[in-house]
Amino acid sequence: MLLLQVIVGGLLLGAIYALFSSGLTLIWGMMNFINFAHGEFVMLGMYVALLVVVWLGGGPAVFGFAAAFALFVLGVAVYLSLIRHVLRGPMIAQILSTFGLALLLRYTAFWIFSANFVSLPQTSLSGTVNISGILMPVPQLVAGLVAIMLTVGLHLLLTKTTVGSKLLAVSEDRNAAMLMGIRPDRMQALAWGLSAGAAGIAGALMATAYPWSPSVGETFGLTAFVVVALGGFGSVPGALYAGLIVGLIQAISAFWLGPIYKDIVVYALFVALLWLRPQGLMGKA
Amino acid sequence: MKSLTAAGPAALLLAAGLLSYPVVFSDPYYLDIGVTFLLAAISASAWNVVGGYAGQVSVGHSMFFGIGAYAPLLFYTLFKWPPMVGIPVGIAVSVALAVVIGVPTFRLTGHYFSMATIAVAELIRIFFGTWNLVGAAIGLQGPATARGWWDLTFRSELPYYYIFLAVLALLLYFTFAVERRRFGYYLRAIKAGERASRSLGVPVQQTKIKALIFSAAFTSVAGSLYSIKTGFIDPESGFGILVSVQMVIIAALGGAGTLFGPLVGALILIPLQTATNTWFGGGGSGLTYILYGGIIVVIARFEPGGVFELWDRIVPRRWRRKYAA
Amino acid sequence: MLLEAQAVTKAFDSFRAVSDADIAVEEGEIVGLIGPNGAGKSTFFNCLAGDMVPTAGRIAFAGEDVTRASPEAHARIGVGRTFQVPATFEDMSVLDNVMVGAYLRHPHRNDAREHARRIIELTGLKGQMDQWARSLGTPGRKRLEIARVLATSPRLMLLDESLAGLTPTELQEAIALVRTIHEMGVTIVIVEHIMEVIMTLTKRVLVFNQGHVIASGKPEDVVKDEAVIEAYLGRGQHIRRERRQ
Helix, strand or coil: CHHHHHHHHHHHHHHHHHHHHHHHHHHHHHHCCCCCCHHHHHHHHHHHHHHHHHHHCCCHHHHHHHHHHHHHHHHHHHHHHHHHHHCCCCHHHHHHHHHHHHHHHHHHHHHHHCCCCECCCCCCCCCEEEECCEEEEHHHHHHHHHHHHHHHHHHHHHHHCHHHHHHHHHHHCHHHHHHCCCCHHHHHHHHHHHHHHHHHHHHHHHHHHCCECCCHHHHHHHHHHHHHHHHCCCCHHHHHHHHHHHHHHHHHHHHHHCCCHHHHHHHHHHHHHHHHCCCCCCCCC | CCCCCCCHHHHHHHHHHHHHHHHHCCCHHHHHHHHHHHHHHHHHHHHHHHHHHCCCCCCCCHHHHHHHHHHHHHHHHHHCCCHHHHHHHHHHHHHHHHHHHHHHHCCCCHHHHHHHHHHHHHHHHHHHCCCHHHCCCCCEECCCCCCCHHHCCCCCCHHHHHHHHHHHHHHHHHHHHHHHCHHHHHHHHHHHCHHHHHHCCCCHHHHHHHHHHHHHHHHHHHHHHHHHHHCEECHHHHHCHHHHHHHHHHHHHHCCCCCCHHHHHHHHHHHHHHHHHHHHHHHHHHHHHHHHHHHHHHHHHHCCCHHHHHHHHHCCHHHHHHHCC | CCEEEEEEEEEECCEEEEEEEEEEECCCCEEEEECCCCCCHHHHHHHHHCCCCCCEEEEEECCEECCCCCHHHHHHHCEEECCCCCCCCCCCEHHHHHHHHHCCCCCCHHHHHHHHHHHHHHCCCHHHCCCEHHHCCHHHHHHHHHHHHHCCCCCEEEEECCCCCCCHHHHHHHHHHHHHHHHCCCEEEEECCCHHHHHHHCCEEEEEECCEEEEEECHHHHCCCHHHHHHHHCCCCCCCCCCCC
16 A cells, blocks of 8 residues: 555656656757756746745746746747857757756755755645545645646647647758748747746646755756656657656655665666667657 | 967976976965866866867766775775775776766767766765765765875875876876877867768777777876875765866866867866855855856857867967967 | 669658669769659668668678678778768868878878878868868868868769869869779769769769669760659759850
8 A cells, every 4th residue: 555655656756757858858859959957947947936935925826837937938048048059069069058057057046045945835735635545645646637737738739739830840850841931940949948838837836745955956857867768859758658657666766775766766777778778668769 | 179289388388387386386275276276187188088079078077086086095994905006996997887888878969978977977976875885975084194105195285286297297198199199080070070980980989988988097097186185085075066067167168179278277267266265155165156057158158169269269360370389 | 893782772761762772883983873852862872871771672892791881881891972961070170181081091190191181182172281171162171071081092982962062163173083083993973963974974874763763874865764854854853954164
C-alpha cells in the first residue's frame, strides 16, 4: 500500500517534469539547441507564484497564469536578445549563452531570495484525499493532473492548430517554411515563449505542492535533460511518457535506496542512455 | 583566429614576469593570489584543448579536477602514503572517465556532449557526498605537517608557486607542440567543420577522444595540485559546478582556442575575483557568480573569441604585423 | 573499373530519394551527373562519398566494398568530394585549409606544407594563401574546396556543383582547372546544372530524375533524349545554357 502511494506520488511529480521538459524538447526539435537555463525558468515560475500570492493574494489560477505569462515574456526576450544571435555562431557561443544565463538567473535569485527554502502559504487547494486507500495531498494531485492536461494541450497545439503547424514547419525545413510565407524568426520566438511559459507554469504548479529554493533550478534542468533524452529529442509525447517514468524511478529509488539516491539514479539513467539508446524511447536511431 | 605562435618577445616578457613575481611581491597575500592565478591558468589551459581548440564545450570538467583532487588525499588518508602518489592514479581514473564519456557522446551533436558533462559531474559530486570511503560530505584532509619533502606540505606558498609554474609551462609547451602538428590542425578542423573534416580523412571520433584525454589528464593534475596545496577537499570544492564554470569563463574570456588565451583570462579574472570577494564581503560569492554569469553571456553574445579576438578586431593591421610572429 | 555502384537505393522513411541507381566509372574518365533539382543527384553523391549509407545496393571502389564505409575511410582509400554549399574552414587560413587535406598523406608538417603550397599554386590561390577562408567570395571558396580535397591525393574526385555561380571568365578558369586535375590522372564524377561544363568536360553523362537513372550516354546524345527533355521541361525547368563567349 505504501509502495502504491509512492508510485502515485512519483507519477504526479513526473507529470510536472513532463510539462516543463516538453518545453525543452520543443526547442531542441525546432532549433537543435539546448537551453541550459531551462531549469532556472522553472525556478523563476515558482518565485513568480510566490510573489503574486504575497503581493496580490491571488489564488492558484491567478499565480499560475501570472507565472506562465511572465515566463513567456522572458522566453521571447531571451530569444530576441541572445539566442537569435548565437544560433548562427560557433558551438561555444551557443553552449555558453544559456549556461551563462543559468548562472545569472540562479545567483540573482540567491541574492534576492536567499538560499532558504520557501513554500507557498496554504491555498484553497489543501488537505488530503483518500482514493481507495491511497492518501494523496490535494495540491500534489491537482498539480499533477493539471500538468498532464497542459502537456497534452501543448501537443495538441503543435499538431492540430495552424500556429502549431507553422512551428513544426519551421523545425522541419526553415527555408521551405520561409518560401511559404512563414517567418521563422517569429515562430522561433514563439517557441521560446511557449517553452519558457510551460516551464513557468510547471514551476507554479510545483510551488503549490513542494518547497523550493533557488538551487532547484539546477536539478530541474538536469532532470529535463534526462526526460528529453529518454523521451526522444523533439517529441512532446515522448516527454510525457519519459517524464512519468523518471518521476516513477525517482520515487521508487528514494523509497528503496534512500532519499539521497533519488537524483543519483536519475543521472545514472542518463549516462546509461548515452551508451545504450541515445535517441531515447521514441526517437529514431 | 589569429596566428598560432605567440609573439616571441611578448612570451619572453611574460615568462620573465611570472618567474620574478614572487621576488617582487613576496607578501603572503600576493603570493597566494599568484598561486591561485597559476592554478586557474593550468585548469583553464587544460580545458582549452578540448573546449577551445576542438570546440567540444565541456561544462562539467570539474569531474576530472575532483578526481585528481581526491586521489592524493585518499591515499594519504587510507594508507598514510605521500599524497603525490595519488597524482598518476588521478590521471589514470580521469582518462578512463574521459573515454567512458567521450565514446558515446562524441558520435552525437555537440550539445549532447555538453549535457553529458554536466550530468556526470553532478552525478559524481552527489555520489561522493554520500560515500563514506572518501569522507562523504565532510571530505578529506592531507598531512597537517610534513613528514618529509615528499609530502609537499610547505608552510610558505613559495615552493607551490614554482611547482605550479613548472606544470603550467609544461602544459603550454605540450599545447604549443600539438598546435604545430597534424593533431592540432585536425582539432581546429573539427571545430571549423566536422562534416568537411571527415571528407578529408580526419579521424574525427578518435581525435576528439584524444583531445579529451589530454585535457582530462592535465585537469586532473590541476586538481591534485590544488588539494595538495590546500590540504583539504570536499565534494563541492572538487566537483562543484563553480569549478567547471571558472575553467570555462577564464578560457573563453581570454580566447578559447588560443595558446595564451586562458592565461590572459586568468590574469583578468583572478584579480577581479579577489577584488569582488573583498568588496562584496561575505555575501560576495553570490555577487561574484552573478558577475560571472553576466560575463559569460556577454562573451557568448558579442565576442565568443574572447580578448584575443577583440584584439584582432580593434588593433589596426600595421601594428599587428609588428607584433605577430 | 574504379567506381562501381549497383542498385543503390536510399530511402528516408517512406520517401525514396534514390531508387535502384547504377554507375560504373573507369579509371581516367570524367563522368557527369545531371538532372532537375530534387532528382536525387546529391543524395546519390552522398552515398558514393560515404556521407550516407544506402538503404540497399552495393558500392565498390577499386574492387573493395565501400557500401558502408565512413567518409574518413573513403578519403583514405582515395575518394575525395566537394560540397554543394562550400564547407571551407572559415576560421583558418587558405594555407591551413589545404594543409588539413595534405596531412592525410603527409603526416609531417613540413611535407604537408610543401605539398599544400604546390596545390595552392596549381589551383591559382597563391595570392590568397595567408588570408582567412571567410574573406574569400563564393568562387574563391569553391576553388579552395577543390584545392583542399586535391591535397588528399585522391584517385577519384566527386565534384558537387563546384562550378555553379561563377562568372563566364571564372567558369572558363574553373573548367581549365578541372581539366588540369583530370590530366594529372584523377578520375572525376561531376554533378552540374551548367550544360557547357557537361558538354566540354565530360565524355559520358548520367541523367537522374525522381531518384532513377533515366538515361546515360554521350552528352550530345543524352540532351536529345525524349525522356531527358521531358524530365526537364515537363517540370517547368529548362536546360540552362551559359552565354557563349
